[in-house]
Amino acid sequence: MELYLDLRSQPCRSVFMFAKLNAIPFDFKLVDLAKGEQYGEEFGKISPVRKVPVMKDGDFVLTESVAILQYLAEKHASRLPDHWYPADLRQRARVNEYLSWQQMNLRAHGSKVFLLKVGRRHYPFNTSLSTSALYVRVFVEELSQTVDVLDKYFLGEKLFLCGASISLADLVAVAEIMQPVSSGVDVFSGRPKLSAWCERVKKEVGVALFDEANAAIMTSGGVPQSLREAGLPQIFKDKFKKTFL
Amino acid sequence: MELYLDLRSQPCRSVFMFAKLNAIPFDFKLVDLAKGEQYGEEFGKISPVRKVPVMKDGDFVLTESVAILQYLAEKHASRLPDHWYPADLRQRARVNEYLSWQQMNLRAHGSKVFLLKVGLVEELSQTVDVLDKYFLGEKLFLCGASISLADLVAVAEIMQPVSSGVDVFSGRPKLSAWCERVKKEVGVALFDEANAAIMTSGGVPQSLREAGLPQIFKDKFKKTFL
Numbered sequence: 001m002e003l004y005l006d007l008r009s010q011p012c013r014s015v016f017m018f019a020k021l022n023a024i025p026f027d028f029k030l031v032d033l034a035k036g037e038q039y040g041e042e043f044g045k046i047s048p049v050r051k052v053p054v055m056k057d058g059d060f061v062l063t064e065s066v067a068i069l070q071y072l073a074e075k076h077a078s079r080l081p082d083h084w085y086p087a088d089l090r091q092r093a094r095v096n097e098y099l100s101w102q103q104m105n106l107r108a109h110g111s112k113v114f115l116l117k118v119g120r121r122h123y124p125f126n127t128s129l130s131t132s133a134l135y136v137r138v139f140v141e142e143l144s145q146t147v148d149v150l151d152k153y154f155l156g157e158k159l160f161l162c163g164a165s166i167s168l169a170d171l172v173a174v175a176e177i178m179q180p181v182s183s184g185v186d187v188f189s190g191r192p193k194l195s196a197w198c199e200r201v202k203k204e205v206g207v208a209l210f211d212e213a214n215a216a217i218m219t220s221g222g223v224p225q226s227l228r229e230a231g232l233p234q235i236f237k238d239k240f241k242k243t244f245l
Numbered sequence: 246m247e248l249y250l251d252l253r254s255q256p257c258r259s260v261f262m263f264a265k266l267n268a269i270p271f272d273f274k275l276v277d278l279a280k281g282e283q284y285g286e287e288f289g290k291i292s293p294v295r296k297v298p299v300m301k302d303g304d305f306v307l308t309e310s311v312a313i314l315q316y317l318a319e320k321h322a323s324r325l326p327d328h329w330y331p332a333d334l335r336q337r338a339r340v341n342e343y344l345s346w347q348q349m350n351l352r353a354h355g356s357k358v359f360l361l362k363v364g365l366v367e368e369l370s371q372t373v374d375v376l377d378k379y380f381l382g383e384k385l386f387l388c389g390a391s392i393s394l395a396d397l398v399a400v401a402e403i404m405q406p407v408s409s410g411v412d413v414f415s416g417r418p419k420l421s422a423w424c425e426r427v428k429k430e431v432g433v434a435l436f437d438e439a440n441a442a443i444m445t446s447g448g449v450p451q452s453l454r455e456a457g458l459p460q461i462f463k464d465k466f467k468k469t470f471l
Contacts, residue, residue: 093305153293
């Protein structure tokens with residue numbers, strides 16, 4: 001089984017953590033987004049959609065991290081703890097509910113904030129610092145409201161998002177939340193329950209694996225080290241332009 | 246079982262079509278978005294997230310249309326045809342792949358076009374190309390030779406920009422044939438019933454035009470396009 005990944009990407013991190021944590025063997029195939037490798041001929045043959053992550057299990061190619069996680073959880077169900085993707089109809093529905101909601105909420109808003117905070121230092125949006133500062137405030141506020149839903153509706157008084165044990169939902173959520181956090185937005189400030197949840201997830205994943213997954217985006221100053229070294233690539237600028245029109 | 250719906254909303258339409266088509270009994274609870282009923286006290290007790298659709302099965306409340314569809318398909322698996330949400334690992338993965346991809350693609354871009362019928366049509370067009378070439382390809386339906394959840398979700402989404410006058414089928418004969426196929430599987434009567442709330446002439450849904458463009462619509466417009 002091959003996993004085509006760039007750990008700068010949140011969906012890649014959740015798949016990576018799940019596979020490693022559960023000893024699902026795979027070949028790590030790096031698709032370096034900073035170098036535009038997703039646009040290369042070779043990767044195009046694997047997946048014409050040209051996004052990461054991609055899973056290739058024998059001759060079966062699958063895109064979309066949520067689908068990959070569901071597939072791996074179901075494939076290895078007989079040897080994995082049930083809590084990852086419960087067999088019970090209603091418990092599973094709760095995990096599916098989170099996996100669905102997060103796409104246009106935590107994932108979308110967290111990505112926007114990351115892109116804007118990292119991008120505006122290198123690519124003056126609208127050539128006006130005050131204008132881009134406004135955008136940062138607006139999108140950080142939007143993210144804050146989304147994190148409130150994560151905190152109050154999904155986590156509530158529970159230990160993990162979907163119950164007393166960790167599930168796919170927690171891996172996906174923690175991967176997404178690290179993106180804006182790595183760009184300097186402290187979503188945990190004033191949210192002690194959410195902060196405690198994050199520590200709990202980190203403990204379940206294991207600090208070594210958690211740090212390994214997040215190494216590509218952790219930095220000082222908000223710009224991922226690896227991006228800073230590579231220079232802000234054209235595709236990043238294009239994505240920045242496209243996201244903020 | 247209760248379904249809280251407004252059929253102007255794409256995710257509501259896919260859940261509605263699936264339940265009706267498969268004779269899953271439910272009480273239709275209208276949450277009129279044009280009147281802002283999602284912000285009312287009563288609906289807030291059902292779901293603090295204040296979006297539609299919401300399913301209430303006994304004491305079990307579930308949001309997110311994709312999760313609702315998966316739940317209903319799994320719950321009734323023993324009496325429904327397998328093709329809706331196949332039990333086979335890889336076939337199911339294909340349906341899950343579509344259900345995941347569509348959130349930030351056809352759903353996001355189709356919604357945007359409905360709200361603003363200009364400029365972003367190109368973005369939608371590129372997304373519809375992916376739907377056409379990658380997901381449909383040479384197949385009869387999105388995930389194989391039979392209809393699945395993915396087709397219901399896709400047709401519900403694609404009707405949104407189409408209803409606002411954007412002809413995504415023009416120049417896409419395979420996609421057009423797929424849509425006709427899905428319509429046939431669903432049944433014209435049910436398909437029309439599901440889409441009644443958004444079909445109109447002139448691009449503005451009749452029901453919205455009569456109500457006057459509500460404040461929540463203006464807010465959403467502003468929020469989406471800043």
